[in-house]
Amino acid sequence: MITAADPIEEYVTALAAAVHGPARAKARLIGEIRDGLTDATAARTSEGEPGEAATRAAVREFGTIDDLIPGCQAELTIAQTRHTARLVILTSAALLAYWQLAWITHDTDPAGLPRIVQLFGINMTVLAGAAALLATTTLATTGVLARWLPTPPRLPLVVAWTGTITSAAMGIVTVTLVTASAFGASRLLMMLGGALAAAAHPVLAASARACRRCAQLPGATSALGPSQH
Amino acid sequence: MKADAVRGHLDGLLLAVLEDGPLHGYAIIVAVQQRSGGALDLRTGTTYPALNRLERLGLLRSSWQSVGERRRRCYELTDAGRRSLATERQAWHDFTAAIGSVLNPTPPRAAT
Numbered sequence: 001m002i003t004a005a006d007p008i009e010e011y012v013t014a015l016a017a018a019v020h021g022p023a024r025a026k027a028r029l030i031g032e033i034r035d036g037l038t039d040a041t042a043a044r045t046s047e048g049e050p051g052e053a054a055t056r057a058a059v060r061e062f063g064t065i066d067d068l069i070p071g072c073q074a075e076l077t078i079a080q081t082r083h084t085a086r087l088v089i090l091t092s093a094a095l096l097a098y099w100q101l102a103w104i105t106h107d108t109d110p111a112g113l114p115r116i117v118q119l120f121g122i123n124m125t126v127l128a129g130a131a132a133l134l135a136t137t138t139l140a141t142t143g144v145l146a147r148w149l150p151t152p153p154r155l156p157l158v159v160a161w162t163g164t165i166t167s168a169a170m171g172i173v174t175v176t177l178v179t180a181s182a183f184g185a186s187r188l189l190m191m192l193g194g195a196l197a198a199a200a201h202p203v204l205a206a207s208a209r210a211c212r213r214c215a216q217l218p219g220a221t222s223a224l225g226p227s228q229h
Numbered sequence: 230m231k232a233d234a235v236r237g238h239l240d241g242l243l244l245a246v247l248e249d250g251p252l253h254g255y256a257i258i259v260a261v262q263q264r265s266g267g268a269l270d271l272r273t274g275t276t277y278p279a280l281n282r283l284e285r286l287g288l289l290r291s292s293w294q295s296v297g298e299r300r301r302r303c304y305e306l307t308d309a310g311r312r313s314l315a316t317e318r319q320a321w322h323d324f325t326a327a328i329g330s331v332l333n334p335t336p337p338r339a340a341t
Contacts, residue, residue: 030255032302039255040273071278078285090230144287147313210300217257 007052007059008037013145014065021076022083029072037062069218077214080140080154083136084163084204084211091166092132093198095173098193099125117180124169131166135159156215163208170204173197239279241317242269243306244310246289251294254280280304288313 020025037058044054063067092184099121138159141149152158174197181190246252246260257280258273285288288310294303306314 001262028302029277029281031282035253035299036255036258036273036277040258043255043259062274063298067272068274068278070284071275075278075285077282136268144309146308147286147288171315 007055008034008041011037011059011062011065015068015072018065018069018209019072019076020070020217021073021080022210026076026081027182029075033062033068054146073214073217077211077217078151080207080211080214082139082142084159084207085138086206087200087207088131088135088159088166089139091170091204092128092135094126094196094200095128095130095170098196102189102193103175117176120176127169128166134162154215156211157225158217162206162210163204163211167201167208168202170197170201174201238321239271239275239284240283240288240323241314243276243283245281245305247268247289247304248314251292251303251305253294253296253303255301257304281282281301283310283333 012030015033016026016030019029037055040058040061041055043053045051049057060198100119138155142151142155174194177190177194177197180195181187242261243257246257246264252260254277258271258276261269261271261276280289280291284291284304286309289304290307291302292305293300294302296303
């Protein structure tokens with residue numbers, strides 16, 4: 001027997017397909033909307049309205065999917081931006097800590113670091129510092145500071161590209177350190193750094209790609225800022 | 230009142246109905262509709278991302294609570310949310326007073 005699809009499930013499935021963002025944030029938002037529709041239906045049926053009519057009325061009252069997309073996508077874009085910013089901070093902090101360790105080891109290791117690796121390390125430190133600064137500013141300005149400061153509409157895209165550049169840097173770090181270790185320079189330390197950078201590269205790249213996708217969706221930045229006034 | 234007119238005041242409306250204590254999403258929507266006597270044409274689904282945003286801004290906090298037999302995410306005002314509500318109220322009062330004084334001018338008093 002063919003049964004009609006549940007209008008609530010149809011609604012939330014269509015909404016879930018239309019918006020993009022971090023899985024956890026999206027599941028929470030969609031879950032709350034599903035709960036709200038269930039509550040609205042229950043309120044109507046408790047007043048004597050027949051089940052299917054109550055469900056359809058509740059869905060109608062919620063607004064069309066197009067009504068909901070801008071607000072939902074704006075929040076999910078910010079969530080993806082903040083997620084990417086956190087990864088950039090974590091990766092940059094690990095990179096800075098690693099170079100610090102390499103420098104300390106270099107002072108006590110007669111084999112030392114090759115000159116090219118030292119120069120490379122300085123450049124990567126500057127890049128990581130700049131990326132971490134931008135990411136920290138992003139977390140602040142999309143959190144409580146957003147009460148007073150409007151969020152620049154292009155911020156998600158800027159963070160996405162910062163994530164991509166940091167991720168690419170991790171790829172270059174991996175190749176450099178593995179090459180340096182092959183020439184016998186502080187082999188264990190070089191291999192450890194290479195492994196860390198290799199692990200960070202795909203995670204950060206995926207988050208940056210998702211952030212760029214969110215930022216380019218229609219309605220992604222339409223509801224940013226201190227309020228929707 | 231049309232949904233577009235309501236949207237500009239959604240933050241204030243949501244903060245106001247949470248002044249008396251925590252509520253879950255649908256209860257917030259019902260509270261707004263009841264307080265307005267059904268006059269506000271709210272697209273109820275748009276309330277959820279707005280609640281999410283207010284929480285991100287630190288004006289609300291949320292926690293899971295049992296509501297009847299169900300578990301629901303309930304929202305309550307933070308101290309910053311109470312301050313923001315007071316500011317919204319003052320701004321609304323000033324706005325309506327200014328518009329009111331233009332729409333309903335008090336007749337000038339006769340010179341004595």
